[in-house]
Amino acid sequence: MAQQLRAGMVGMGMIFDETYRPFFEKAKTAGVYDRGFGDIDVQLAGVATKTGKRAEVYAQSAGDRIHRFQNFVGDQAADQLAQSGVHFGCVATPDDRHFAASKVLLEAGAHLLVEKPSVLTLQELDQLVALADRKGLLAKVVYHKLLDPDHKKLRTLVHDNVLKHVNNGYCSLLEPKQISGAQFSEWITGRNPGTYVAVHYIKLIDFTFSGKLKTVMASGQRGIVGPKDGPTWDSTQMRMVYEYDDGREAAFDIHTSWVTPDNFPGYVEQEVQFRFDNGVWNGHSRKRGVELTVEGQTPTKLKTTINTHYNGTFVEPWGERSQRGYGIEVIERFVREVAFVEFAGSSSGRAERLAQMRKLSYNDLASDRQVVAAVQALEAILDRAAKGQPDCVVRVNDARGGLVLCPPGSNECEVLYGPRIS
Numbered sequence: 001m002a003q004q005l006r007a008g009m010v011g012m013g014m015i016f017d018e019t020y021r022p023f024f025e026k027a028k029t030a031g032v033y034d035r036g037f038g039d040i041d042v043q044l045a046g047v048a049t050k051t052g053k054r055a056e057v058y059a060q061s062a063g064d065r066i067h068r069f070q071n072f073v074g075d076q077a078a079d080q081l082a083q084s085g086v087h088f089g090c091v092a093t094p095d096d097r098h099f100a101a102s103k104v105l106l107e108a109g110a111h112l113l114v115e116k117p118s119v120l121t122l123q124e125l126d127q128l129v130a131l132a133d134r135k136g137l138l139a140k141v142v143y144h145k146l147l148d149p150d151h152k153k154l155r156t157l158v159h160d161n162v163l164k165h166v167n168n169g170y171c172s173l174l175e176p177k178q179i180s181g182a183q184f185s186e187w188i189t190g191r192n193p194g195t196y197v198a199v200h201y202i203k204l205i206d207f208t209f210s211g212k213l214k215t216v217m218a219s220g221q222r223g224i225v226g227p228k229d230g231p232t233w234d235s236t237q238m239r240m241v242y243e244y245d246d247g248r249e250a251a252f253d254i255h256t257s258w259v260t261p262d263n264f265p266g267y268v269e270q271e272v273q274f275r276f277d278n279g280v281w282n283g284h285s286r287k288r289g290v291e292l293t294v295e296g297q298t299p300t301k302l303k304t305t306i307n308t309h310y311n312g313t314f315v316e317p318w319g320e321r322s323q324r325g326y327g328i329e330v331i332e333r334f335v336r337e338v339a340f341v342e343f344a345g346s347s348s349g350r351a352e353r354l355a356q357m358r359k360l361s362y363n364d365l366a367s368d369r370q371v372v373a374a375v376q377a378l379e380a381i382l383d384r385a386a387k388g389q390p391d392c393v394v395r396v397n398d399a400r401g402g403l404v405l406c407p408p409g410s411n412e413c414e415v416l417y418g419p420r421i422s
């Protein structure tokens with residue numbers, strides 16, 4: 001008889017449809033198996049959303065492909081879902097609502113998987129990490145780009161010291177206007193494309209090259225998504241400076257936009273370049289291999305430069321239809337970590353198994369400190385700029401505190417977070 005893991009889902013938007021849905025559908029038929037923990041029956045048991053409409057439509061259209069799930073709606077939906085007795089909960093709401101939903105899930109005793117960026121401040125991160133610790137639960141964040149085979153190869157070359165000492169680099173991610181204009185229009189006011197997507201690269205840099213974050217700077221443009229002097233940003237450019245054990249530094253620029261024309265062939269175009277003492281790594285989503293044109297369908301209905309590594313629907317050579325890629329793999333990997341803690345041995349060994357899974361710095365919330373620090377710094381710099389004080393700099397771990405925002409030409413610095421970051 002298979003062991004059971006009942007799952008809850010908070011938020012059922014684009015990312016649910018792209019990654020969680022195919023994972024839960026596959027798990028319903030195939031289960032999740034490992035020699036260590038056996039055959040696990042993973043069930044989507046409940047979902048929490050603002051209106052419940054997408055959940056209803058999905059339940060109808062999916063039919064037997066998914067278990068019957070409870071549909072919680074409205075402001076208390078995440079609490080109700082948490083109280084319904086799920087073993088783990090996934091949070092895929094807009095990023096400024098991650099904290100509240102994550103907290104109620106952990107408080108109710110559910111392991112947590114939260115979308116990136118995990119939370120927007122270190123104060124929130126501290127609370128979630130302490131809560132998970134007290135309750136003996138996993139609290140993890142989804143950074144699927146770490147599972148991209150190209151990024152895995154980059155990290156392997158760095159880990160094996162083939163590429164030596166990164167000096168500087170840039171990353172850029174350009175999203176089409178329809179993301180800011182239609183897809184995210186409900187929650188876009190006051191938000192920026194940096195927190196939402198630059199965070200992928202902040203984590204890639206932080207995880208791949210380690211080092212200590214020293215400084216964060218940022219600028220941005222307005223006037224398309226919202227007014228030119230308002231709090232909603234079209235594009236952002238952030239710079240992070242890191243210091244390594246030998247005292248040498250590296251600087252990284254991350255450019256993001258969600259106002260690129262919808263017919264831009266890149267659609268979601270991603271580019272990175274890292275320069276080392278002895279080499280250069282160049283990655284470009286449009287040069288990865290595929291460029292597709294179908295009259296009347298690309299680049300809007302079908303994408304011109306499709307990333308089949310992230311997520312693709314296929315007819316397998318053996319005839320089966322499938323949906324797979326690292327965007328889905330990362331969800332399954334978390335479920336395997338939960339199953340390992342709960343089922344891969346006797347209950348007396350659970351604490352040891354939990355400690356082992358918490359050491360995984362690629363997704364554990366306790367290892368997300370520098371990333372959240374960079375996000376908190378970016379948010380604070382943009383907030384000051386929107387209030388008429390551009391060009392602030394955030395220093396990390398200086399004499400005044402862990403995260404300190406300094407306006408140009410002024411000694412009036414604000415301590416955003418007191419304790420040291422790392």
Ligand SMILES: NC(=O)c1ccc[n+]([C@@H]2O[C@H](COP(=O)([O-])OP(=O)(O)OC[C@H]3O[C@@H](n4cnc5c(N)ncnc54)[C@H](O)[C@@H]3O)[C@@H](O)[C@H]2O)c1
Nearest residue numbers: 011012013014015016048049050092093094095097115116
């Ligand atoms: N891993 C990735 O690359 C990736 C890609 C896209 C989005 N995301 C992340 O996923 C999250 C959601 O993004 P999306 O694109 O799915 O957004 P979306 O706007 O398409 O969907 C948001 C969902 O959250 C629900 N929601 C909003 N407030 C809620 C609340 N208070 N309680 C319960 N449900 C609530 C909405 O009803 C909706 O179902 C964001 O944090 C985003 O950064 C990650």
